[in-house]
Amino acid sequence: MSTFVELSRAVEGGKRNDAKLLTQALLEQGIKPLEVVEQGLVPGMSAIGEKFKNNEVFVPEMLIAARAMKECMAILEPLLADAGIKPKYTAVIGTVQGDLHDIGKNLVAMMLKGANFGIVDLGTNVAPEKFVAAVQEHGAQLVCLSALLTTTMPAMRTTVQAVRDAGLASVKILVGGAPVTQDFCNEIGADGYSQDAASAVNLALRLAETY
Amino acid sequence: MDRKYYLDLAEAGLRMPIGTHLVLHEHADHEAVILDGERLGGVVADTADRFNTPLAVPLMDLKLEKEALLHAMGIPDADIESYHFDEAPSATPSFVLTPRIRATCDAISHVAKKPGLVPMGMGIGPFSLMTKLVSDPITPVFLAGTGLTAEDEPEIALIERAIEIGTQIILDYFTAQIDAGAKALIVCEPAANLVYFSPNQLDNSFEIFDRYVTGPMRRVKALLDSRGVDLVFHDCGELTNSMVGRFASLDAAMISFGCSRQLWEDAALVPKSTVLYGNLPTKNFISSQMTVAEVERLSKNLLEKMRSTGHPFILGSECDVLSVPGSEREILSKVDAFMNLSI
Numbered sequence: 001m002s003t004f005v006e007l008s009r010a011v012e013g014g015k016r017n018d019a020k021l022l023t024q025a026l027l028e029q030g031i032k033p034l035e036v037v038e039q040g041l042v043p044g045m046s047a048i049g050e051k052f053k054n055n056e057v058f059v060p061e062m063l064i065a066a067r068a069m070k071e072c073m074a075i076l077e078p079l080l081a082d083a084g085i086k087p088k089y090t091a092v093i094g095t096v097q098g099d100l101h102d103i104g105k106n107l108v109a110m111m112l113k114g115a116n117f118g119i120v121d122l123g124t125n126v127a128p129e130k131f132v133a134a135v136q137e138h139g140a141q142l143v144c145l146s147a148l149l150t151t152t153m154p155a156m157r158t159t160v161q162a163v164r165d166a167g168l169a170s171v172k173i174l175v176g177g178a179p180v181t182q183d184f185c186n187e188i189g190a191d192g193y194s195q196d197a198a199s200a201v202n203l204a205l206r207l208a209e210t211y
Numbered sequence: 212m213d214r215k216y217y218l219d220l221a222e223a224g225l226r227m228p229i230g231t232h233l234v235l236h237e238h239a240d241h242e243a244v245i246l247d248g249e250r251l252g253g254v255v256a257d258t259a260d261r262f263n264t265p266l267a268v269p270l271m272d273l274k275l276e277k278e279a280l281l282h283a284m285g286i287p288d289a290d291i292e293s294y295h296f297d298e299a300p301s302a303t304p305s306f307v308l309t310p311r312i313r314a315t316c317d318a319i320s321h322v323a324k325k326p327g328l329v330p331m332g333m334g335i336g337p338f339s340l341m342t343k344l345v346s347d348p349i350t351p352v353f354l355a356g357t358g359l360t361a362e363d364e365p366e367i368a369l370i371e372r373a374i375e376i377g378t379q380i381i382l383d384y385f386t387a388q389i390d391a392g393a394k395a396l397i398v399c400e401p402a403a404n405l406v407y408f409s410p411n412q413l414d415n416s417f418e419i420f421d422r423y424v425t426g427p428m429r430r431v432k433a434l435l436d437s438r439g440v441d442l443v444f445h446d447c448g449e450l451t452n453s454m455v456g457r458f459a460s461l462d463a464a465m466i467s468f469g470c471s472r473q474l475w476e477d478a479a480l481v482p483k484s485t486v487l488y489g490n491l492p493t494k495n496f497i498s499s500q501m502t503v504a505e506v507e508r509l510s511k512n513l514l515e516k517m518r519s520t521g522h523p524f525i526l527g528s529e530c531d532v533l534s535v536p537g538s539e540r541e542i543l544s545k546v547d548a549f550m551n552l553s554i
Contacts, residue, residue: 060353060409067350100292103349103406124293150497151533179494 003029004039007072011044014064016071019044023072033079037116041069041076045114049198059107062197066110073113087118089208091142092134094122096155101148104177107197108144115201117142117208128155128162135163135171141211142204145190147177156180157188164189172207176200212329212394212441217464217486220265221523227264228493228546229467229531234258235270236534245270246310248317255318256325262550266395267328269318271531273335273399275311277343280380283307295346298365299372306383316391323392331443332388336400337427340377341370342407349407356412356419370423378427382434395441395464398431400424401530404448413453425457432461443467443488447530455480470494470529474513478522486523493528496545497538503548510549 003026010019026036048065051057080086091112095105102124113119120138122130131143143163147156160173173190185193192207194200235241235254244250251270259267274292281291283304308316315333322330335343342348351366361368385396403424413420428444435442444458447469458466459481466481467488468474474487481487491509495501510526517524532546 057411058409059406060349060356061411063347063349064353149533150494151535153497154535154537179497181495181498181500183498183500 004036004043007036007040008044008047011041011065011068011072012048014061014068016064016068019068019072020075023075027075027079033076033083034085036076037073037080041072042114042116045069045111049111049114049201053196053198059103062107063110066107066114069114070110087116089142089204089211090118090120090138090140091144091204091208092120092122092131092138092140093144093146094126094131095124095146095148096152096159097125097127098155099147099149099152100124101146101177104148104197105144105146108146108176108194108200111197111201112144112204115205117204126159128159131159132162132166132168135168136166140171141208142172142174144174144176144200144204147175147180150179153179153184156184156190160188160190170211172211174200174204174207212439212464214441214464214484216329217441218484218523221486221525225264226526226550227262227266227268228528228550229268229271230262230528230546231255231258231268231270232531233534233539233543233546234261236539245272246314248314249321251314252318252321255322256328259328265327265329267322267325267330268397269315269331269333271333271397271399272311273339273401274343275309275315276335276340276377276380276384279307279309279312279384280304280340280344280377282309283380296344296369296373299369300376303376303379306380306387308387312384312387316387319388319391319393329394330392332385332391332393332396332440334381334384334388334396334398336398336403336424336431337374337378337381338407338424339400339402340381341373341423342402344373344377345369348402352407352419352423353409353412355422356409356416374423374427378430381431385431385434386438389435389438389440393440395443396435397443397445397467398428399445400428401446401448401469403446403454404450405454406448408454410451413451417453417457420454420457425460428461441465445530447490452480459485465525467527468529474524475516475520475522478517478520478524481522483522486525487517488525488527490529491527491549493530493532493542493545496532496542497535499541501545503544506545506548507552510552511554514554 007022093109174192175190176194182193192203194203255267319330351370355367441464443465444463445467449471465486465488470490470492
């Protein structure tokens with residue numbers, strides 16, 4: 001088994017100490033940091049994401065895997081920055097104003113990071129103008145909005161409107177959360193709806209490519 | 212109370228939403244109402260009257276216990292909502308009656324004076340409270356399920372301590388509600404679900420679920436039993452059959468599950484001495500795609516299937532029905548649809 005495959009499996013299984021050791025080992029072998037990400041970490045997160053989509057694993061396993069990946073990225077990110085390598089796409093993500101729930105939002109953020117997106121995580125209870133400012137500051141191609149409560153769904157509509165009103169028509173807006181539906185997504189003028197974190201990654205990639 | 216009371220309500224075909232939020236928000240000054248026990252009690256009584264039920268269900272606000280706990284620890288009010296523990300607090304803070312909690316207890320006292328109404332209390336369960344006190348509750352629960360302990364992982368120590376002090380605050384709050392006159396308590400554990408507990412892990416052992424959810428809930432049940440107060444257990448999260456079985460073992464007077472459950476199948480998992488309540492998809496009532504006709508179809512289907520099981524059942528909502536500004540009529544039309552359906 002190659003070290004890349006071992007690393008992927010360590011990430012998939014949430015074995016963070018093994019994953020960090022394997023990351024170090026690959027770097028010591030002279031492998032470029034971006035290759036470690038693309039051939040070791042991303043396949044591991046993709047594999048667990050696929051299992052999540054098929055109900056073979058659940059949120060806790062996803063989080064454990066994401067934690068392993070995050071700790072490997074902490075080793076790799078300074079090296080990537082030194083080499084001038086930036087993620088191809090940037091996504092601004094947050095839970096809309098009035099809503100403090102963040103499990104779904106965090107999962108999507110971690111999955112997107114696993115797919116090599118640059119992530120600007122604004123946290124929870126985020127005002128529309130903060131989303132707009134973050135998109136402008138970071139030149140994001142994608143905005144991801146999360147809401148868990150029916151009472152905060154109107155804030156999703158307001159945020160979509162604020163992004164459009166700011167002249168960011170080409171920025172793609174992805175929405176999700178328990179009460180959100182494809183119909184609601186269409187109604188408020190968002191570009192995509194995903195019902196789970198793993199599907200959100202494929203959708204985000206598709207939307208970002210049409211930016 | 213006599214458990215037969217709830218069985219008789221089910222037998223009589225009671226239907227009701229958890230609708231206090233809807234009625235509360237008909238008051239322009241609802242922010243003031245929730246701080247005024249007399250007026251809040253009036254809203255609770257009006258809600259029971261509106262939906263023709265003797266069960267006086269309080270406002271479901273599961274933030275009050277966190278607020279009380281952190282207030283007692285001296286956390287500034289403005290920080291409470293988003294505050295999370297960085298490390299396990301060593302001392303258990305004393306329970307304090309915050310203005311909201313005082314009003315909630317006063318509202319129960321107000322309802323208790325009304326003949327024909329069952330004054331009910333409400334609160335969050337110990338596990339769900341813990342999930343509001345730490346920034347990542349899922350990872351340590353999973354790690355504990357792999358056999359790691361509080362000595363191995365500080366994150367596990369943190370959640371275990373949070374459950375411990377949270378349970379004490381909850382017991383104190385429930386005692387205050389019982390002292391105010393509550394005859395039944397609705398305990399909400401929406402976080403005890405398969406987002407927080409991997410079914411793969413539970414397939415091997417339920418020890419972690421019992422340690423963090425069922426065990427603390429048994430302490431709550433023991434308090435209620437000692438005061439002659441009935442348990443109404445609510446969990447609108449996504450559950451496995453085994454989780455339902457664990458909750459069934461709490462011997463609640465009523466159990467309310469979310470719409471991810473098929474209640475006619477759960478009837479086989481829950482004793483007939485426990486009334487099943489629910490579980491129309493009220494979170495979707497805001498959507499125009501969820502038509503009145505669809506609500507009627509779902510209600511009819513649920514009523515027929517529950518009748519075929521012979522299990523005591525009250526038709527209602529999957530959770531509290533929230534009033535959303537601008538969508539009040541849309542939501543109420545769906546509530547009216549299942550309340551008024553003739554079958």
